[in-house]
Every structure is written in structure tokens, then in C-alpha cells.
Amino acid sequence: DGGITQSPKYLFRKEGQNVTLSCEQNLNHDAMYWYRQDPGQGLRLIYYSQIVNDFQKGDIAEGYSVSREKKESFPLTVTSAQKNPTAFYLCASSIDRSYGYTFGSGTRLTVV
């Protein structure tokens, strides 16, 4: 079955560490997105990519980096510059503006 796979499901990071969240899709979607969700808040866009080797900053890109070397993969790195990284991270993809997004099951990142 086609879908989006995010890993790991839970991730613990020490202060000052960089961590990378994986996002893989086999839906043949061109566009991919990373969102962050904090308790009681809406989803906020971190980065998005329309096509391989191209990506754009979203509303809260500071302290994050991405790459898009393959159509299927859009990993997100949470760097030590991100001061408040504890959150629920969601990866999504879409084929067309009319169809909405398909989300992965998310990664919960906690700083310890």
C-alpha cells in the first residue's frame, strides 16, 4: 500500500545535539512538507519542497534544515540552534492543490 513513513516514532535528544527525522513516501507525490505541532496549537510549516533538489523555508524554519535528493525522501534535521525543539513533527505530501495532504504518523521529539 502507498503511504508516508516517518521514523522514529519517538526520539529523545540531548541539549546541543542535532537529530534527523526520516520521511519516506511511495505515493509518487512531487510535493513534500514538514510541520510542527505543539500542544493546543495548530500545525506550523517548517519547510516544503515542490521538486527534487529544491526546497523552501516555511514560517518557522530557523534551527531546522532539510534535503530533497530523491523524490521519495525528505529528511528533517533539528539542529542545536533550535531552542525549543520538543514537539510533534509531521511530514506530508501532496500530488495537487485540489487534493489536500497525506500525512505520516509523526515523530515525537523530546529534549532531555
Place this chain on the structure above:
Amino acid sequence: RKEVEQDPGPFNVPEGATVAFNCTYSNSASQSFFWYRQDCRKEPKLLMSVYSSGNEDGRFTAQLNRASQYISLLIRDSKLSDSATYLCVVNTGDTGFQKLVFGTGTRLLVSP
């Protein structure tokens, strides 16, 4: 003003009740509209798209009023399994690339 605004609730209703959620958006150029459902600690899932003429999917009816920049979701004959947070989602309408903006969600609790 937020781009997408929703009443956070919670809406507490008994099984079998009819409940309606409202949402307003600020960008008059927005082109696509959706309702997503999000269960606790899970990813959002597309419930339905919202079309200008209004649309229905079983017990769910979505309406769009472009003049008032207003979207609604009506749930009839509520089930316990309808308990979730409902997210109003709007395409910002920027030319070219699709970028969805999510409301903070309205929480629904259906009780026996």
C-alpha cells in the same frame, strides 16, 4: 488576525446529536478548503474537501461561503467514534505552489 480561525471548543454532545463547527479565513484569494480529523496524539487525516456548492459525505456536510469567507462542517447523528479534533484547512491561494494553512482545531467530545 489569524489566517484560519476556529472555535477551540470543546463541544460536548450526546450520541445522536447534530453538531456544527465554523471556521473563518482571511485570504479572499484562497482556492481550496478541507476539513481534517485528528485523533489524540495521531496525525491529521483528510475528512472531506469543501466545494463551493456544498457537499455531503454520509453524516457529514460541508459548506463554503466565499463572500463571508466562512466554512462549516455539520455532523448528524453523532457517534462516540466522532470524538476528535476537527481542523479547518485552507489553501492560501498564493500563485503557483500549494501551501495549506491549518486552523488550531475544534475539539468534539461525544458522550453516551
